[in-house]
Amino acid sequence: MPRIGVFVCWCGSNIGGVIDCPKLAADAGELPGVVLSTEYKYMCSEPGQNSIIQAIRDHRLDRVVVASCSPRLHEETFRKTLARAGLNPYLFEMANIREHCTWVHNKEPEKAQVKSLALVSRAVAKANLLEPLFPSSIPMTKRCLVIGGGIAGIQAALDVADAGHEVILVEKEPTIGGNMVKLDKTFPTLDCSACISTPKMVSVSTHPNITLYTYSEVAGVDGYIGNFEVTIRRKASYVDHSECTGCGDCQTKCPTKVPSEFNLGLSTRKAIYIPFPQAVPNKPVIDAANCRYFTTGKCKVCQKICTTEAIDYEQQDTVITEKVGAIVVATGYQLFDWAAAYGEYGYGRYPDVVTGMHFERLVNAAGPTGGKIQRPSDQSEPKTVVFIKCVGSRDPAKGKEYCSRACCMYTAKHAHQVLEKIPGANVYIFYIDVRTPGKGYEEFYQRTISDGAVYVRGRVSKIYQMGDKLVVRGSDTLLGRPVEVEADMVVLASAMVSSSGIQDVARMVSVQVDKDGWLQEAHPKLRPVETHTGGVFVAGSCQGPKDIPDTVAQASAAAAKVCGLLSREELATDPMISTVNQAICTGCGLCVPACPYQAVELKTITERIPGHAPRERTVADVNSGLCQGCGACNVACRPGAMQVKGFTNDELVAEVDAICL
Amino acid sequence: MSVAPETVWEPKIIGFFCNWCSYAGADLAGVSRINYPPNVRIIRVPCSSRINPYLVLRAFQHGADGILISG
Numbered sequence: 001m002p003r004i005g006v007f008v009c010w011c012g013s014n015i016g017g018v019i020d021c022p023k024l025a026a027d028a029g030e031l032p033g034v035v036l037s038t039e040y041k042y043m044c045s046e047p048g049q050n051s052i053i054q055a056i057r058d059h060r061l062d063r064v065v066v067a068s069c070s071p072r073l074h075e076e077t078f079r080k081t082l083a084r085a086g087l088n089p090y091l092f093e094m095a096n097i098r099e100h101c102t103w104v105h106n107k108e109p110e111k112a113q114v115k116s117l118a119l120v121s122r123a124v125a126k127a128n129l130l131e132p133l134f135p136s137s138i139p140m141t142k143r144c145l146v147i148g149g150g151i152a153g154i155q156a157a158l159d160v161a162d163a164g165h166e167v168i169l170v171e172k173e174p175t176i177g178g179n180m181v182k183l184d185k186t187f188p189t190l191d192c193s194a195c196i197s198t199p200k201m202v203s204v205s206t207h208p209n210i211t212l213y214t215y216s217e218v219a220g221v222d223g224y225i226g227n228f229e230v231t232i233r234r235k236a237s238y239v240d241h242s243e244c245t246g247c248g249d250c251q252t253k254c255p256t257k258v259p260s261e262f263n264l265g266l267s268t269r270k271a272i273y274i275p276f277p278q279a280v281p282n283k284p285v286i287d288a289a290n291c292r293y294f295t296t297g298k299c300k301v302c303q304k305i306c307t308t309e310a311i312d313y314e315q316q317d318t319v320i321t322e323k324v325g326a327i328v329v330a331t332g333y334q335l336f337d338w339a340a341a342y343g344e345y346g347y348g349r350y351p352d353v354v355t356g357m358h359f360e361r362l363v364n365a366a367g368p369t370g371g372k373i374q375r376p377s378d379q380s381e382p383k384t385v386v387f388i389k390c391v392g393s394r395d396p397a398k399g400k401e402y403c404s405r406a407c408c409m410y411t412a413k414h415a416h417q418v419l420e421k422i423p424g425a426n427v428y429i430f431y432i433d434v435r436t437p438g439k440g441y442e443e444f445y446q447r448t449i450s451d452g453a454v455y456v457r458g459r460v461s462k463i464y465q466m467g468d469k470l471v472v473r474g475s476d477t478l479l480g481r482p483v484e485v486e487a488d489m490v491v492l493a494s495a496m497v498s499s500s501g502i503q504d505v506a507r508m509v510s511v512q513v514d515k516d517g518w519l520q521e522a523h524p525k526l527r528p529v530e531t532h533t534g535g536v537f538v539a540g541s542c543q544g545p546k547d548i549p550d551t552v553a554q555a556s557a558a559a560a561k562v563c564g565l566l567s568r569e570e571l572a573t574d575p576m577i578s579t580v581n582q583a584i585c586t587g588c589g590l591c592v593p594a595c596p597y598q599a600v601e602l603k604t605i606t607e608r609i610p611g612h613a614p615r616e617r618t619v620a621d622v623n624s625g626l627c628q629g630c631g632a633c634n635v636a637c638r639p640g641a642m643q644v645k646g647f648t649n650d651e652l653v654a655e656v657d658a659i660c661l
Numbered sequence: 662m663s664v665a666p667e668t669v670w671e672p673k674i675i676g677f678f679c680n681w682c683s684y685a686g687a688d689l690a691g692v693s694r695i696n697y698p699p700n701v702r703i704i705r706v707p708c709s710s711r712i713n714p715y716l717v718l719r720a721f722q723h724g725a726d727g728i729l730i731s732g
Contacts (some may be wrong), residue, residue: 070688071705072680100703111699118702280664576707594710631711647707649715656716659675659702660723 001272004127005036005061006120007052007066009043011098015610016041019113022512024067027117031124035059041067044077052078053085062087063127066119068093086131090575090646093563095123118659125353125658129651133575138625141325142566143168147505148219151548152540153330159559161209165566168322169204170232171214175279178332182262182357184364184371186548187413188444194278194366198249201280215285218320221508224625225453225535226325226571236315237285239272243310246282248274250302250311258290259370263361267368267378272302272311277366285310299357326535329519330555331505333541336392336399336495344462345391345492350468351377353463353490356410356572363417373421375489382488384426386472387411388460392434392495400495402514407493408435411446414491415453422438427453428485430460430474438549440620456483463490465495496545509536518544529558539562575626576646578634580620585641587618591633597627600633600642672726676703677712679732687732701729708732 006028010016021039022375029037036059041046043066055061064087066078071094079089083439097116105112142165146157157179161167167178181201183193204210213232220231239250254270262275269275272292274284293313303311335355339348346353352375364372375382389407392399408431415427435454437444449455460474469486476483498517506513511531512520519538522530529537539558540551582605591600603621608614620633620642631644640649678684684705690697706712711731718730 069683070691072685072688092696096688096703096705099688101699103691103694105698105699106694107696108699115699122702252671268716460711596710630708631706632708634711644707644711647711649713652704652706652711652713652716653719655704656675656720657723659704660673660720 002033002066002128002130003035003059003061004031004063004124005052006031006034006038006065006067007043007048007053007055008037008039008120009048009066009098010039010041011043011068012041015025015068015098016104017095018106018109019116024097024113024116024120028067028120028124029619031121032465033128034065034124035114036061039269044074049078049081049084052081056082056085056087058165061129062091063094063116064070065095065117065120065123065127067097067123069098070094070096070100088134090133091127091130091465093123093127093130095119115627118661120476121661122655122659124652125654129648129654131645133645134212135575136227136624137570137572138224138362138568139570140340140568141228141323142166143322143324144326144562144566145170145218145228145230145322145324146328146330148178148330148332148540148542149173149212149214150203150330150332151178151180151197151200151541152332152542152551154197155552155555156202156328156539156559156562157210158203158207158567159556160562162311163208163563163566165335165563167207168230168232168324169210169212170216170218171212172217174237174273174285175275175281176204176212176214177278177605179357180548181276181278182364183360184367184415185279185417186307188289188440190413194364198278198280198495201278205280210542212281212318214281218505218508221327225533226565226623227304228324228535230322230324230327232320232322232405234318234320236288236317238288238291238311238313238315239283239286240310240312240315241283243308244283244306244599245308245310246249246284247307248284249305249307251284253301253305253337255291255299255301258287263368264355264358266358266361289353326561326565328509328537328539328555328558329505329509329542330539330558331499331502331542333496333545334499336497338391338399338492338494341398344390345460345490346465350463350465350490351375352382352468352488353492353496355492356407356414359406359414359491362594363414363421371421373418380488381422382418383422383424384428384485384487384489385415386460386470386487386490387415387427387429387493388486388490389411389429389431389493389630390459390495391492392497393493400598402516402545403435404493404545405435406496406498406545409441409444409547411491411493412436412448412453416444416448416451418453419453421447428472428487429453429455430472431455431457432459438547458483465598482542488628496541498542502542507567509533511538518542529554529561535565545653573624574629576620576644577629578631578644579622579642580622580643582619583641584639587637588638589618589620590636590638591620591642592633594636596630597628598624599628600625671698671700673724674701674727674729675695675720675725676729676731677706677709677716678703679709680705680707683731706732
């Protein structure tokens with residue numbers, strides 16, 4: 001017969017202020033198997049835990065029940081207490097008499113008293129049947145996959161690689177760098193964005209611990225923490241990068257021009273192209289959809305011009321697999337498709353209504369205009385520029401409910417750049433609120449106002465073309481009157497939204513996507529870079545809109561978590577998973593399709609019974625690395641061979657019987 | 662349990678709650694101090710797929726008036 005100790009916690013007045021804890025302890029003392037039942041003000045405190053340890057020794061307890069808060073809060077705490085007393089930590093059960101009783105029934109203390117005894121009886125009934133459990137261990141693959149080569153992915157990859165672990169960085173575009181490398185200057189210090197990001201890109205390509213796969217996508221993720229197997233599809237670039245020297249002759253001679261993605265259509269590129277001069281790797285790819293040879297069967301100019309014979313029109317997509325122990329998702333953001341949602345701003349018909357990202361390219365010295373701010377329509381210098389903030393952000397009717405966080409600051413920066421580069425320019429900024437939470441941000445905003453930017457509080461209701469001017473009509477809600485500005489150019493601070501394809505990535509790595517399409521972190525405050533899937537971490541704006549400092553900080557945080565994981569030789573697994581009693585398993589296989597994690601397989605065993613010839617039999621087998629302990633197989637199993645440890649049939653039946661009394 | 666004739670009959674409801682969602686939801690109800698009638702008693706399961714029909718029938722046999730499965 002087990003010797004159970006029951007410890008009732010007052011939790012100050014949280015429990016003790018509603019029910020009579022000494023009475024509960026006395027009543028619990030009558031339950032079968034209980035040899036000691038006591039109470040204390042704070043069971044989780046140091047003296048509380050020590051009293052449990054002392055009681056285990058004094059009363060030779062071999063099962064412990066604590067009646068206090070939710071096991072989701074303190075189960076781990078008390079398991080460690082048992083371990084300190086030399087008891088198996090799984091010989092412990094909790095009765096949740098705070099969250100599920102006194103906190104919600106504080107107006108009915110008498111009924112709460114009855115219910116708390118029922119909850120304690122349930123715990124005691126289960127405790128009678130608890131078995132010691134032992135975690136097993138799984139090996140750790142000391143390599144990390146980073147998905148996405150923007151600044152978040154770059155930072156995470158470099159930090160993990162610098163710590164001495166191998167990193168595989170996968171980027172779908174032909175170059176790493178992401179959105180940051182397109183930017184001109186970064187607020188509030190006005191550092192040149194390319195000058196601070198391109199050296200990091202080079203570090204990635206030259207780091208001995210980093211394997212870079214650009215123009216590649218993750219096609220599948222199998223396995224579990226410490227033991228992922230990742231399938232990566234490398235898209236055919238039709239250029240043998242081991243032969244190519246990156247001289248660029250091919251893109252000079254290529255006859256086909258298409259709009260440049262890197263410059264957001266403000267300039268053209270060739271069908272064989274390096275996205276921008278500082279691209280990493282600095283080798284071209286052929287855009288087969290637009291290549292004259294691929295579309296008409298004639299051309300091959302690039303092949304003729306290439307002195308190293310690197311052009312290979314026969315190249316095919318290749319699929320490779322890599323084993324890793326941890327995954328960082330850093331897939332970033334893209335801009336909200338404002339043209340589809342904001343008809344009043346012209347549905348994208350007016351060429352001089354552009355997004356902030358277009359403006360970044362226009363003001364960038366390496367951009368299509370060489371850094372001269374010009375109207376896309378006629379290349380003239382705009383004298384009056386209107387900025388509209390929150391286009392798609394904070395607008396649940398047309399776009400997203402959330403704030404995109406970076407727009408207030410980059411708009412202030414754009415205003416500053418217009419006023420600096422165009423003498424006598426007029427700048428109007430329509431805003432809802434100005435939000436500048438960050439080091440040096442408010443100071444920068446105030447400087448923009450003193451530079452001469454006019455902030456108008458209100459939304460813009462319409463933009464229309466009149467001659468070569470854009471008439472911007474809105475309201476000034478501070479003055480309570482309509483405003484009309486004749487602008488030469490309008491820049492929209494369009495919302496950040498999650499990258500297209502995030503759903504596919506999320507499904508592959510089993511991470512939830514929130515209502516706005518961002519990846520869900522494990523806890524918004526205390527576990528900001530972890531996810532609910534072990535070994536998968538998030539970095540940067542795939543988790544929510546962010547500016548560069550926050551992105552880099554989060555990427556380093558994710559890298560620190562990865563390093564912590566990869567520093568271990570093996571991982572302890574939760575022992576509360578399914579187990580098969582092969583002696584009574586009939587091999588019917590019903591558990592195999594019931595398992596959502598593909599953790600159950602059938603295998604053949606050889607039975608040797610004395611006096612009989614050895615015979616082969618099919619039985620179920622659980623992969624302890626994959627099993628999550630949900631118990632679907634347990635329910636499917638007819639002979640009761642499959643049991644979730646810690647939630648066995650006998651234990652649950654005992655709980656039902658006790659709680660019904 | 663004997664029921665005195667003048668007392669109002671109260672149903673006894675047994676809840677089977679998934680540890681990862683509704684059990685945490687019941688915790689949240691507690692943290693938020695959302696009062697609800699005390700005649701529901703919760704059993705924690707690792708997943709709603711762990712609930713055998715047998716457990717439901719067993720609860721009815723032992724005096725439960727209603728079963729709440731949530732997951």
